[in-house]
Amino acid sequence: MIEKILRGGKRYWLLVSGLLLFMAVGLAAYLQQWNTGLTVTGLSRDISWGLYIANFTFFVGVAASAVMLVIPYYLHNGKEFRRIIILGEFMAVAACLVAITFILVDLGQPARVFNIILYPSPGSIIFWDMVVLTIYLLLNIVLGWVALDAEYKEVPPPAWLKPLAIVSIVWAVSIHTITAFIYAGLAARLFWLTALLAPRFLASAFASGPALLILLALAMKKWGDFDPGDRSLDMVAKIVAYAIIITLFFLLMEVFTVFYSQVPEAMAHFQYLLFGLDGHYGLVPWAWTSILLACSAIVLLVIPSLRKNHGILALACAAVFVSIWIDKGLGLVIPGFVPSPLGEITEYKPTMLEILITAGVWAMGGLILTLLFKVVVSIRQGKQQADWL
Amino acid sequence: MYDKGKIIGGLAIFLCLASFPVWYMAASGKADYHPDPVLPAGENQCVESAQYMREYHMQLMQQWRDQSVRQGDSIYISSDNRTFDINLTGTCLKCHPSKAEFCDRCHNYTGTAPNCWDCHNVPPVKAPQQGTE
Amino acid sequence: MNIDRRSFLKLTALGLLALAAKPAIDLISKPSAARALNGPAAGKRLAMAIDLKACTAKNGCIDCIAACHRVHNVPDIGNRKEDIKWLWETGYDQAFPDQENKFAAQPLQDRRVLVLCNHCDNPPCVKVCPTQATWKRDDGIVMMDYHRCIGCRYCMAACPYGSRSFNWRDPRPYIKVIDDGYPTRTKGVVEKCNFCEERLVDGLQPACVEACTSGALTFGDLKPGTGLYRLVSSEFNLCRKAELGTLPQVYYLL
Numbered sequence: 001m002i003e004k005i006l007r008g009g010k011r012y013w014l015l016v017s018g019l020l021l022f023m024a025v026g027l028a029a030y031l032q033q034w035n036t037g038l039t040v041t042g043l044s045r046d047i048s049w050g051l052y053i054a055n056f057t058f059f060v061g062v063a064a065s066a067v068m069l070v071i072p073y074y075l076h077n078g079k080e081f082r083r084i085i086i087l088g089e090f091m092a093v094a095a096c097l098v099a100i101t102f103i104l105v106d107l108g109q110p111a112r113v114f115n116i117i118l119y120p121s122p123g124s125i126i127f128w129d130m131v132v133l134t135i136y137l138l139l140n141i142v143l144g145w146v147a148l149d150a151e152y153k154e155v156p157p158p159a160w161l162k163p164l165a166i167v168s169i170v171w172a173v174s175i176h177t178i179t180a181f182i183y184a185g186l187a188a189r190l191f192w193l194t195a196l197l198a199p200r201f202l203a204s205a206f207a208s209g210p211a212l213l214i215l216l217a218l219a220m221k222k223w224g225d226f227d228p229g230d231r232s233l234d235m236v237a238k239i240v241a242y243a244i245i246i247t248l249f250f251l252l253m254e255v256f257t258v259f260y261s262q263v264p265e266a267m268a269h270f271q272y273l274l275f276g277l278d279g280h281y282g283l284v285p286w287a288w289t290s291i292l293l294a295c296s297a298i299v300l301l302v303i304p305s306l307r308k309n310h311g312i313l314a315l316a317c318a319a320v321f322v323s324i325w326i327d328k329g330l331g332l333v334i335p336g337f338v339p340s341p342l343g344e345i346t347e348y349k350p351t352m353l354e355i356l357i358t359a360g361v362w363a364m365g366g367l368i369l370t371l372l373f374k375v376v377v378s379i380r381q382g383k384q385q386a387d388w389l
Numbered sequence: 390m391y392d393k394g395k396i397i398g399g400l401a402i403f404l405c406l407a408s409f410p411v412w413y414m415a416a417s418g419k420a421d422y423h424p425d426p427v428l429p430a431g432e433n434q435c436v437e438s439a440q441y442m443r444e445y446h447m448q449l450m451q452q453w454r455d456q457s458v459r460q461g462d463s464i465y466i467s468s469d470n471r472t473f474d475i476n477l478t479g480t481c482l483k484c485h486p487s488k489a490e491f492c493d494r495c496h497n498y499t500g501t502a503p504n505c506w507d508c509h510n511v512p513p514v515k516a517p518q519q520g521t522e
Numbered sequence: 523m524n525i526d527r528r529s530f531l532k533l534t535a536l537g538l539l540a541l542a543a544k545p546a547i548d549l550i551s552k553p554s555a556a557r558a559l560n561g562p563a564a565g566k567r568l569a570m571a572i573d574l575k576a577c578t579a580k581n582g583c584i585d586c587i588a589a590c591h592r593v594h595n596v597p598d599i600g601n602r603k604e605d606i607k608w609l610w611e612t613g614y615d616q617a618f619p620d621q622e623n624k625f626a627a628q629p630l631q632d633r634r635v636l637v638l639c640n641h642c643d644n645p646p647c648v649k650v651c652p653t654q655a656t657w658k659r660d661d662g663i664v665m666m667d668y669h670r671c672i673g674c675r676y677c678m679a680a681c682p683y684g685s686r687s688f689n690w691r692d693p694r695p696y697i698k699v700i701d702d703g704y705p706t707r708t709k710g711v712v713e714k715c716n717f718c719e720e721r722l723v724d725g726l727q728p729a730c731v732e733a734c735t736s737g738a739l740t741f742g743d744l745k746p747g748t749g750l751y752r753l754v755s756s757e758f759n760l761c762r763k764a765e766l767g768t769l770p771q772v773y774y775l776l
Contacts, residue, residue, distance in 0.1 A: 036691060036692075036709075037689065037690055037691040037692060037709035037710060038673075038688075038690050038691075038709075038710070039604060039690035039691035039709075043603075043690070044602075044603035044604065044690075045602075045603060045604065045605050045606075045684075045687055045688065046603075046684070048675040048678040048679060048688060049675060049679060103674075106674070107672050107673050107674055107710070108671070108672065108673015108674070108675070108688065108689070108709065108710025108711060108712075109671060109672045109673045109710040109711060110672070110673075112653075112670070112671075112672045112673075113672055115652075115653040115655075115670055115672055116652045116653055116672070118653075119653050119654050119670065121651060121652050121653060121654050123648075123649050123650075124649065124650050124651055124652040124676070125650065126650070126652040126674060126676055127652045130652070182676075185650075186646065186650075186679060186680050187646060187682060187766045187767070187768070188646060188679070188680055188681055188682035188683075188766070189679060264622065265619065265620070336679070337679075340684055341619075341681070341682050341683055341684040341763075342612055342616040342617070342619070342637070342683075342684050343615065343616050343619045344616065346602070346603065
C-alpha cells in the first residue's frame with residue numbers, strides 16, 4: 001500500500017515539495033540551535049518553556065482527538081463515520097509524531113534522550129508521557145494500517161481490531177490527562193495547579209482535533225476527489241461545537257475562582273494573561289483574540305444553516321483551531337511562568353529561528369499526513385496510478 | 390544476463406571504490422602508522438596497567454563518574470591496592486597534562502570525540518613535557 | 523524457498539530485533555545507583571541558616587556570591603535572561619512573596635535576602651526529573667548530575683524558588699578565570715547550588731560560608747545538639763514558601 005505515495009499528480013508533488021522545503025529550512029535552523037544552544041530561542045531563566053512545549057501540548061491534544069471518531073464508530077455503530085475514521089487515526093499518528101518531535105527539539109541535550117529509557121523514573125510525569133505517547137502512536141499506526149489493508153483487500157478487518165480500538169479510546173484520554181499532569185502537579189506554578197486542567201485539556205482537544213479533521217476532510221473533498229460524507233462531517237462539527245462550548249465554560253470557571261477569591265498569587269497569572277500586569281501586556285491581544293475566535297465559532301457552529309454551509313464550517317473550524325492553539329499553547333505555558341517565583345516579570349517573544357524550527361516540525365507533520373492520506377485516497381479510488389490532486 | 394558488460398564493469402568500479410582505503414594505505418606506505426601518545430616520564434604505572442587502560446579506560450571513567458557523582462564516593466582503590474582520588478583534571482591530567490600530546494593522539498586517529506572536555510578543565514600545560522608537576 | 527519478498531523482509535526485521543534483544547535487556551537492567559554515601563558527609567542532615575540582621579548585603583557586600591561563583595566556574599553571561607546564578611540577593615518581598623504585610627517593620631523590608639537552592643527535604647524538582655539527573659542524597663543535599671541531564675528543564679518549572687539556572691549557551695567564554703578544582707558545565711544542562719559537596723569531602727566549609735565576613739551564614743548538621751540546631755530552634759526564623767510542603771532546609775533568621 002505504501003507504494004501509493006510514489007505516484008501522484010502535479011498538485012500532490014507541489015504540496016510534498018513545499019512541505020519538504022519548510023522541513024529543510026527548519027532543519028537548517030535546528031542545526032544552528034544544536035551548535036549554539038537554546039540561546040537562539042527567546043527563552044530565559046524565568047520563562048524556561050515556550051513555543052516548543054506549547055506546540056507539544058497542543059498537538060498531544062490533536063492526537064487524542066481521534067477518539068472522538070473511534071467512540072461513535074466502534075462503540076455506537078455510527079456507520080456514517082466509516083469513511084473518515086481512517087483520517088482520524090492517521091491524523092493522530094501525524095500529531096503524535098509532531099508532539100514527540102517538539103519535545104526533542106526543546107531538549108538542551110537531545111543526544112541524551114535515551115536516558116529516559118535507561119534510567120526510568122516512575123515519579124516523573126514526563127517519563128510516563130513518553131511511555132503512553134509511544135504506545136498510542138503504535139496503537140494508531142496498527143489500527144489505521146490494518147483497517148486500511150483490510151479495505152484494500154476487500155475483506156473484513158481481523159477480529160482483534162475492535163478490542164484494540166476500544167483500548168485506544170482509553171489510551172487517548174490517558175495521553176492527554178498525563179500531559180495535563182505534567183503541569184497540574186507542580187505546586188510551584190499556581191496557574192497550572194488546578195484539578196480542572198486535565199478536563200480543560202480534554203475539552204479543548206476534542207474541539208481542536210476534530211476541527212482540524214473537518215478542515216482536512218473539506219480540503220480533500222475540494223482537491224482530493226474524496227467525499228467524506230456530509231452527514232459524518234455534520235456530526236463531527238456538532239462534536240466540535242459542544243467541545244468548544246465546554247472549553248469556554250471551563251475557562252470561565254477558572255476566571256471566576258481566581259478573581260472572586262482574589263488570592264494574589266493565583267490572580268497575578270490570569271491578570272497578566274487577560275489584562276496585563278505591571279506594564280507588561282505581551283499576551284493580552286492574543287488572549288482576547290482566542291476568546292473572540294471561540295465565541296464566533298460557537299455561533300457559527302450552533303446554527304444549523306450556518307454549520308451545514310461548508311464554507312462557513314471551514315471558517316468556524318479554522319477559528320476553533322487557532323483559538324485553542326493560542327489558549328492551550330502560549331496562553332497556557334507563558335502565564336505559568338509570569339510572574340516568576342520571586343514575583344518578577346520577564347516577557348517572552350519567540351525568535352525567528354524558533355519560529356522556523358516550529359514551522360519545520362509542522363511541515364513534517366503535514367508531510368506525514370499528506371503521505372498517509374495519499375495512500376487512503378489512492379486505495380479508495382481503486383486506481384493504480386491515482387490522479388489525486 | 391542482460392547488459393552483461395555494463396553490470397560487470399559497474400561492479401568492478403564499485404569494488405575498486407569500496408576497497409579504496411585498503412589499497413591506498415598499502416600503496417602510500419602509511420599502513421604501519423599507529424598513534425604514539427606521549428607517555429609521562431617518571432611514573433611507571435597508571436591507575437591500572439597500561440594494557441588494561443588501553444582497553445578499558447572508557448569503562449573505568451564511567452565507573453569513576455558514577456561512583457564519585459552519584460554515590461558520593463571519591464576514593465578509588467586500584468587492583469594493586471593503591472588509592473586514588475577520583476578526579477579527571479586532578480588525577481588523570483596530573484600525569485598526562487597535555488591533552489593534545491596524549492589523549493588526542495589516539496582519539497584523533499580512531500575518529501572518536503569524547504565530550505568530557507566540554508566540561509572538565511584542561512589546565513594549560515605549564516612546562517615542556519617533563520612528566521609530572 | 524517459497525517466500526514472498528514482503529514476508530522475507532518482515533522475517534529479517536524480526537530477526538534483527540531479536541538480535542538486539544539481549545543487548546537491550548542488558549542495558550536497561552543495570553542496577554540503579556545506590557544513594558548511600560561513604561564520604562565524610564555520611565549520616566548528616568545538612569542545612570543552612572542565614573541571619574538577615576547580620577548580613578551586610580544591604581551595604582553592597584557580595585563576598586559570598588563572588589566566592590561561590592568563582593569556585594564553581596559560574597559564568598557571567600551578562601544579560602538577565604540567560605543569567606546563571608547559584609546564590610544571589612534579592613528584596614524581602616521577592617524572597618517571601620507570601621508574607622504580604624504592608625505594615626511589616628521597615629528594617630525588615632530593607633533587608634536584602636540571600637536566596638539559593640533550599641535543598642528541600644521534599645524536593646519537587648527531584649520528583650519530576652525524568653532521568654534522575656537530580657536526586658536527594660542521604661546527607662540532605664539535592665545533587666545534580668550534569669552528565670545525565672537532558673536539559674528538559676522540568677525541574678526549573680517545578681522549583682517554587684527559582685533556584686535553578688539553565689545553560690542556554692556554552693558557558694566557557696563567559697568565565698573570567700577557570701578554577702581547576704571544579705568542572706565547568708556545557709550548554710544544555712541545568713545547574714544550581716550544590717552546598718559545595720566537593721568541598722565537604724575535603725572537610726571544608728561551603729565557599730559562601732567561608733567567605734562571609736559578617737558571620738551571617740551558618741552551615742552544618744541539623745541534628746539535635748549541634749550548633750546549627752541550637753541556632754535555628756532558639757531564634758525566630760522563616761522558610762520560603764513553607765506552605766507548599768517542600769520542607770526547605772535554608773532557615774532565615776530575621
